[in-house]
Amino acid sequence: MVRLALFLCAVACSAARPPSTPACAGPISCAREQLVEADDGLRRAIQKRGVTEAFAGVLMEEAKLLGEGRGLVSGKQGALDALQGVEPFTWTLARADVSLDAGLGYSFGWLPNGHYVAIWRRQGGDWKLAVFLRKPAAPQDLTPPAWFVPFRGEPGAVPPAAQTVAAADTAFAALAKRSGTQSAFTTYAAQDAVQLSRTMIFGREAIGHLFDDGPAIDWAPLVEDAAQDLGYTIGAFTAGAVRGNYLTIWRLQPDGEWRYVLDGGVRA
Numbered sequence: 001m002v003r004l005a006l007f008l009c010a011v012a013c014s015a016a017r018p019p020s021t022p023a024c025a026g027p028i029s030c031a032r033e034q035l036v037e038a039d040d041g042l043r044r045a046i047q048k049r050g051v052t053e054a055f056a057g058v059l060m061e062e063a064k065l066l067g068e069g070r071g072l073v074s075g076k077q078g079a080l081d082a083l084q085g086v087e088p089f090t091w092t093l094a095r096a097d098v099s100l101d102a103g104l105g106y107s108f109g110w111l112p113n114g115h116y117v118a119i120w121r122r123q124g125g126d127w128k129l130a131v132f133l134r135k136p137a138a139p140q141d142l143t144p145p146a147w148f149v150p151f152r153g154e155p156g157a158v159p160p161a162a163q164t165v166a167a168a169d170t171a172f173a174a175l176a177k178r179s180g181t182q183s184a185f186t187t188y189a190a191q192d193a194v195q196l197s198r199t200m201i202f203g204r205e206a207i208g209h210l211f212d213d214g215p216a217i218d219w220a221p222l223v224e225d226a227a228q229d230l231g232y233t234i235g236a237f238t239a240g241a242v243r244g245n246y247l248t249i250w251r252l253q254p255d256g257e258w259r260y261v262l263d264g265g266v267r268a
Contacts, residue, residue, distance in 0.1 A: 031102035038127035071268030099230035165231035168258035182211035196264025
């Protein structure tokens, strides 16, 4: 309980600043540091100028927005229309990473009453927002495990991907139909994967337990993008009577297979 209390205090106290990034020691870590600055810049702009104006400055023209009760909204103007009237919100960064070519990256973390995920694309040296997901969640009641770190070091080379991220996602969904949701999520989760559920669920084993006796889920990707060892898919899902959209972030493994490092969804 003491460790949990200290963690929750740290989360609350750090909401006004991102975690300290390691010293910029190479092209990947330098790009990651710039992405963290972009993430924090958007957070600060929301507080200073309001949600719509802040997002207008960073959204790509083909940006996607995923929100609870709205599902997937496509295009910059559609996203800005959906953000009209939204009260300013803030967040605490949990993790950020970039691709080997420093052209694609992501950040995610805790909102006061939820989670956020941002997918970033580098354009002309600046990080621009390709996807933003915001979903409600309960307060984090368990500390992240000791192995969970916000940043990884300079990654090594990886082999060519065996398939596209959309093909990996389709195979993931097919396995869920054949063998069940728990088996599929356990198989396709990276060892350090995070699932955005009622709270953040850390690691392949814990994710497997999340789907103990869980409902059947059917899904298919609609959008994909990738850069070397990092990619994402956006798709539609059904779970019983519930319909919605999801965002899955994939990282290429040393064996050339894609495994997801982050997954979360919203109701349409």
